[in-house]
Amino acid sequence: MGGRGIGEVLQLLQAEFADVTISKIRFLEAEGLVTPARTASGYRKFSAADLERLRYVLTAQRDQYLPLKVIKEHLGAIDRGLRPAAAGPPVAPSSLPQTPGQPVAEDFGAAGTELRLTRDELLRAAAVSSELLAELEGHGLVVASGNHYGGDAIVVAQVAAELASYGIEPRHLRAFRTAADREVGLIEQVTGPRRTEQTGELAALTVRLHTALVRSRLPRP
Amino acid sequence: MGGRGIGEVLQLLQAEFADVTISKIRFLEAEGLVTPARTASGYRKFSAADLERLRYVLTAQRDQYLPLKVIKEHLGAIDRGLRPAAAGPPVAPSSLPQTPGQPVAEDFGAAGTELRLTRDELLRAAAVSSELLAELEGHGLVVASGNHYGGDAIVVAQVAAELASYGIEPRHLRAFRTAADREVGLIEQVTGPRRTEQTGELAALTVRLHTALVRSRLPRP
DNA sequence: TACCGGCCTCAACCGCTGGTCGAGGGTTGA
């Protein structure tokens, strides 16, 4: 298991990222975003970690439009054990010292310091109404632990608000909650109820599965 | 009270955004991001709402690195989002600054060249056994359309293979299929059964919701 | 042994985004 060659890596990534090429992967190395090992003769050898890194880069680029320079900083922050700070949407910068790490796929890893928001902070960070939040809580989509909320609650609330603008209301979203619960249940059947090394890995896998399934079932263009 | 001239607008914005210029404001109009009124003689007149819009654009650009194209879509969504939303967030007609402006479009968009694989190609690309694939097909996780498979099938098969190494077998994954089906069903209730502009946007949103929910329910580290 | 596909480097090139600049000319108000 000495890692994969660049061609193999290309195959693996192309399923998920249509526009990846060999030259792009090489370019990303030249920019310092990945640092694959080399064989004696100079061939690149990508470890599983290198692959994750590439996935991270490509996802951040595609889904968040981040410039490589910024992605590189995030990777550096992650390497140093921090969580990449990312600005939320245009909102008064009054409270809330730091917004949560963006919902980058595969970022289920060691979270470092988990965000803890009061209800007011959450309302402001997500820019949603108190009514909407109450409704989301009523359907179990957002849950406070103690009297505070985690960073994911921001994402849930923001997305729910956007979906509401399409006419999709919180009560239509209950199925998402049960699906997520079942998914986590499945993971815990493997890892047990405590968080382990594998927890994040498995979550990344199941979410990837979910995403691919949804995409595959969407009407074709 | 009839609005401000471009020079005045420049003064107001420069306090907050160091790099704004007159030519940039004009450029943003040319790109369709603002549409100030005009005087009889052709001078631009910016209303308060136009100013908010500019602030939104400049903030999104500076803090989220969003490309103008995407910001424009967000603005369009906000404009349209005022309509249905029973439980939607209180985005009043001209009070833009509070918005759920998170990155919207994931790569559920126009795929361009959709991958079409034969069964053998799929087996090779995903590096899985014919038995596993057959099992996945049996449970409806991978579906051939005609006699070929899409690129997502590679991801599904790869992930399923990895999950199998944790003891999670295809039959445990049926729930993912039904969840995905329901999710797509929900989207199609909004967009209709044909693929539209919104299809990809909605899919990106629901997948983001799913991901955030799973993460929020994972055991805390 | 020769061959061929895969991989290497390096430099030149490219298209798109996000503007800037200047010429030439009208408008406003003191």
Place this chain on the structure above:
DNA sequence: TCAACCCTCGACCAGCGGTTGAGGCCGGTA
């Protein structure tokens, strides 16, 4: 009437994110 302000339009530009091609080295295989 003059200065300050504003207009359009077309040319130009810098940086980002790669692509392309020339020239050459590996490594399996026939």
